[in-house]
Amino acid sequence: RKEVEQDPGPFNVPEGATVAFNCTYSNSASQSFFWYRQDCRKEPKLLMSVYSSGNEDGRFTAQLNRASQYISLLIRDSKLSDSATYLCVVRPGGSYIPTFGRGTSLIVHP
Amino acid sequence: DVKVTQSSRYLVKRTGEKVFLECVQDMDHENMFWYRQDPGLGLRLIYFSYDVKMKEKGDIPEGYSVSREKKERFSLILESASTNQTSMYLCASSLAQSYISNQPQHFGDGTRLSIL
Numbered sequence: 001r002k003e004v005e006q007d008p009g010p011f012n013v014p015e016g017a018t019v020a021f022n023c024t025y026s027n028s029a030s031q032s033f034f035w036y037r038q039d040c041r042k043e044p045k046l047l048m049s050v051y052s053s054g055n056e057d058g059r060f061t062a063q064l065n066r067a068s069q070y071i072s073l074l075i076r077d078s079k080l081s082d083s084a085t086y087l088c089v090v091r092p093g094g095s096y097i098p099t100f101g102r103g104t105s106l107i108v109h110p
Numbered sequence: 111d112v113k114v115t116q117s118s119r120y121l122v123k124r125t126g127e128k129v130f131l132e133c134v135q136d137m138d139h140e141n142m143f144w145y146r147q148d149p150g151l152g153l154r155l156i157y158f159s160y161d162v163k164m165k166e167k168g169d170i171p172e173g174y175s176v177s178r179e180k181k182e183r184f185s186l187i188l189e190s191a192s193t194n195q196t197s198m199y200l201c202a203s204s205l206a207q208s209y210i211s212n213q214p215q216h217f218g219d220g221t222r223l224s225i226l
Contacts, residue, residue: 032212043200043217044153051212087153089214096141096160096204097168098215102152 010105023088031093133201142184
């Protein structure tokens with residue numbers, strides 16, 4: 001079983017739609033969680049950290065479910081510019097080394 | 111704002127050459143990392159360093175070495191380049207960890223390396 005699993009997609013949605021991605025992780029000692037966005041042929045960029053109580057940044061909402069060992073990302077009112085690959089990142093407590101999922105591809109069309 | 115700078119965006123080298131990829135960060139981060147990213151395989155960790163002159167192997171260190179003589183600079187070296195090392199190379203840095211810290215990694219722009 002992969003340590004961090006994501007549905008590769010692509011998720012193909014119209015502008016204005018709401019879309020959600022999940023990411024499951026296998027290491028119960030995981031303490032830090034992040035969502036990154038990666039555009040084609042570019043570097044990953046931090047989208048948001050994920051906190052235990054859940055957090056929101058504009059149209060983006062991240063949730064953590066420790067009992068079921070998954071994190072989620074919800075994007076409301078999708079824009080064309082949201083088209084990208086979204087990487088889930090998980091890191092065990094006290095470790096320098098994060099584990100990256102392989103990413104979920106999102107395509108927002110007019 | 112954190113700035114991680116990689117020396118080249120695109121690089122073309124020949125098989126057997128010794129190749130140096132340089133990475134500099136300006137935020138006094140303790141940790142630095144080198145990854146390669148290939149289609150369908152995601153990000154794979156080559157080496158990381160948690161302090162000057164300290165280095166640890168990642169998942170795929172074979173054929174690579176690293177150097178960290180100064181805190182801000184982390185170099186990746188391909189000892190004798192081969193065609194299977196053609197890839198996107200990404201450098202990242204982060205602050206040292208604590209149990210309650212949620213410090214993310216910050217990435218450079220990447221170097222697209224082609225070995226002919």
